[in-house]
Amino acid sequence: MSQIQSSEPAPLDKLRHSCAHVMAQAVQELFSGTKITIGPAIENGFYYDFDSPHRFSVDDLAKIEKRMLEIVKGNHEFKRFELTKEESRTYWAQRQEPYKVEILEGLEGPVVSHYTHDTFTDLCRGGHSENTRDIRHFKLLSVAGAYWRGDEKNSMLQRIYGTAWFSKAELDAYLTQLEEAKKRDHRKLGQELDLFSIQDEAGPGLIFWHPKGGLVRKIMEDWLRAELLRRGYHLVFTPHVMQLKLWETSGHTGFYAENMFSPIEIEKTKYQLKPMNCPGHILIYKSALRSYRELPLRLAELGTVYRYEKSGVVHGLLRVRGFTQDDAHIFCRPDQIESEAAACIDFAKAALKKFGFEKFKVELSTWDPLTPKNYAGAAQDWARAEGALVNTLNRLGIPFVRMVGEAAFYGPKIDVKLVDAIGRAWQLTTVQFDFNLPQRFGLEYVGADGQRQQPLMVHRALWGSIERFFGILIEHYAGAFPFWLAPVQMKILTINSELASYAQEAAHSLKERGLRVEVNDGADTLGAKIRNATLQKVPVLAVVGKREKEALSLALRLRGGQDLGAIKNSEIPAKLQELLGSDWN
Ligand SMILES: [Zn+2]
Ligand SMILES: [Zn+2]
CATH class of the missing domain: 3.30.930.10 (Bira Bifunctional Protein; Domain 2)
Known part of the structure; x- marks a missing residue:
């Protein structure tokens, strides 16, 4: 259902919204007592919000998908029909769909449109695909909670998200992108x-x-x-808090009020935590005649x-x-x-x-x-x-x-x-x-x-x-920041504890020359140290053995796997600069 859009939706949005109808049909068939609410197309897909006695899990998605596939293969046409508001109210009340009755209250005009395919009907402005056979490349993705009309005072609904595309290639590419995005999730990598x-x-x-x-x-x-x-x-x-009256002058207390923290009162004057920097800069502009x-x-x-x-x-x-x-x-x-x-x-x-x-x-x-x-x-x-x-x-x-x-x-x-x-x-x-x-x-x-x-x-x-x-x-970057941006540019790893002081000296001299270097001279094996530094996505690993210590050098290896061999400490910055090109700084 999509009563909000005023212009004709894009073909892909029609497809996705049609897929939401098919999903709603499947869900109502499989889980009795489920009430329908809204199911719009969104960026890259669609969702439908349900009020159901059944608690949906990810395991239910495959079952719903299976039924959806059967429905779309039935080659059902999406047909539009109109009812007066009164007729529609009776229709949805008889079907015991309270959310539809409520939506109807908010709609203007004497008649409202409905779309129907197979056994499923929704109160809906459209548009839709012509036939369920147009919906072939879809996948259900996740389940989440959502308040009715986005308001936490209302009942909690269950939202099922899905995606749908014109071709299998597009669907596959999108699913691959989702997988890749999951691996790169900044919340996971940030930790x-x-x-x-x-x-x-x-x-x-x-x-x-x-x-x-x-x-x-x-x-x-x-x-x-x-x-x-x-x-x-x-x-x-500029200050982080300024008097509320400044935000009245700027108009933010009007058109921006719902995005602001509540004012703070001090010495009977209200102050506002700044939601924007503009008024502060304006006061600087105004501090002199320009x-x-x-x-x-x-x-x-x-x-x-x-x-x-x-x-x-x-x-x-x-x-x-x-x-x-x-x-x-x-x-x-x-x-x-x-x-x-x-x-x-x-x-x-x-x-x-x-x-x-x-x-x-x-x-x-x-x-x-x-x-x-x-x-x-x-x-x-x-x-x-x-x-x-x-x-x-x-x-x-x-x-x-x-x-x-x-x-x-x-x-x-x-x-x-x-x-x-x-x-x-x-x-x-x-x-x-x-x-x-x-x-x-x-x-x-x-x-x-x-x-x-x-x-x-x-x-x-x-x-x-x-x-x-x-x-x-x-x-x-999937957490692998380029050399110039990496918080730790080089990790020096010792083969045994006797090399610790040499590793620290080498690190010290490289730090003096502007490199961000850490040393791992702990008791772990070299293999464990390499694994750890690799997981930390450090751009350059530097291994210290007896031979490196004697030659005042480090054996370098780049994050991509490229082995540079032993390089004299004094030559390391120049060598890296030459190798890294624009990644150097
Ligand atoms: Zn619809
Ligand atoms: Zn501004």
Whole structure:
């Protein structure tokens, strides 16, 4: 059932939603007393939420799939029919489907559509495949709990997830990707590699960066800060709590309220934990009268923000309650829009490429010119900003998809999605125009003609959130960070305890030359030490035996298995630099 979509769904969504109907039929046949609720198509698949006396387990999925296969082979047509709301109410009440009756209450119009195939009927807007025979390549994936209408005050339902594709090849490729993703799960690797944790005692969605994860973060931040300075940004720091009235001026207490932590009261004044960095940067802009000659003014902050997410939806590093944005706000003149947008995109490409991402998808979200009342800013502002973004993308030769009506109410934006090592797309970079905040805060600059003008404002984040980007990086590299980013670049392993002091000396001299080196001079066998360092995905293993000690050398082996033999300690950095190329730093 899908009463929400207003436009015709894509063919693959129709297929997936049809598959959800077939699954619902199979489930109702196999598990009597099961009530149906909703079953939409989602990204890569579909689900259906059931209220059932039976507790579904993963073992039930094969049984349901088997029945589904029989149903689809029956070549049943999906037929649409309409009932008046009254008729539909009677129909669903007779069938003892209370959720359908409840859904019906919320629907507008005198008639409602239904879809039926074989013995199954659903209250549903469609669309659907023509025939069950179109559904051949599907798989049920998992079972999860879900509250009716996403509200924890409502009853807990059971959700069965599945996926469906046009061809077997696509289904197989997707299932392989899922398997691969499971192996790379950043929550699992984060624990195995001791990178970060989330602690029950502290609360959900709050990240603890352990020493090794913290080191990776420092390297990421160092790269970014150097690049920001090189590209003409100023680094700023702003408070984590600011008076609530500031968020009233910005409008966040209105349109953003449900994403914010509750205010804190101190000395009879309410303060707000910041969900965004924008107002802080605006106050810095406003701290002086700006001249047109100072623009563009680019203020950047690795700004930690706190947002309310339901405890049930937080997920590892990907969806959290506290995170640090690589945020910047650019205040500029209208004649600078194009060059600033181009510079942002160039920066984004550099920031993603450095971390091993070569493939991108770009989307341009524009307003819906038919409903100008829904947006802040004048039509000419929108036209100018959109024109500048389109010109920029065209000039850079970047293909993009235009998403009409997808812009935020305050301005058009460019989104960059990257494609990771196993083909998944992640939304990261956003370059967002804002016609709203400069007006709300009364921002000004003195133009060349001595007149006060309003600057344009651009919000931009490249990685988005450092936590989330780190999670994506862990999965992209499957925990095997390139040499320049690895928290431990080299592990020195001793063959026996007599070599411990030599190993420590060698490590010390390599550390002095900037390498991140650890020593394992414990009592384990060399085999065990190698296994352990391999599991830790250390890029370079260095074995020390008697011969290496005598020659003041280490026997090196790269993570990929390449044996470099014994190399004199003094020559190791140069040798690695030569071998590793762009992975060196
Ligand atoms: Zn349907
Ligand atoms: Zn912002």
